[in-house]
Amino acid sequence: MPLNLPPRIGPQPKTDQEPPQLQYSDISPPHIVEALKAWAFSALDHAREEPTRISVPTARALWLDEAVAASPDAFMPPRGSREFAHFHEDGSMHVVLSDEDERAVMSANWGIPHVYRHKGVKEMLIFAPRDDAEAETVKTIVQASYDHAMSGRF
Template sequence: MELPERKGDRPETGPEVPHIQFTQTSPPEIRESVRQWLSALPGTVTGRSEISVPTSYAVFAPAAARDAVLMPPRQSAEFVHVHADGSLHLSLDPSDHAAFLASGWGEKHPLYDRGVNVVMFYAPRDEAEVEVAKTVVAASYAYATGHMLIM
């Protein structure tokens, strides 16, 4: 996965679960734009997250790829959710983790080092950053479903 380097300082995030972002959050219209886009991902089901706080909007892959390790508790359905602050948690192919983290767009989930395949994408601050978020979600979608997302 190739991503441009994120501009600006790293936002302040919480060090434990629930893993949320405190600064540089998304404006309401950006959050809604992301949520609307997520709701249209083909072959998915949306709803309340099974792992995150009740206000998180999640996307599930009912027919997850056989070897994909997604979010707990099932590890076979929820592959992305967006929080009220605009940040996203998602599962990525392990081969994408290093490039994603090096790009500055996000960080490991507090349970990542305990084998949980979840990273945080920092809350998009504008439409250009929404486009980067879509690229990362598309990679998560491909990993979760085994199908490329036509954007």
């Protein structure tokens, strides 16, 4: 069943058209970013905080434990990575989702495909939450990314 997301209100924020594809308008207040990262790095069993292998040095990755069987298409480059999401300081993040969840995210205006999608990078930029309610929606998206990675277990 695909994500059921409330629509994100307002226009899409300004983002890079080249990597690292960060967000430059409608960024998150710092307390929202910190709370979202604290939740993600403690609430998802078998996932841990790691330095990112693909984004800017200040980004923090969610990394699925190597001992856990996983979906082969659920991770970011480079090959062998277990990074399924990472957080940027602006509050935006990149995640890997199932195809149907990607469509749900775009339909509700919560994110856009990675600028290198045409080169095979199957990530989505999720827009930074602007308040606590939006942070709850973003948690749902992060959970879906984790569930997609964990789908290899079933």
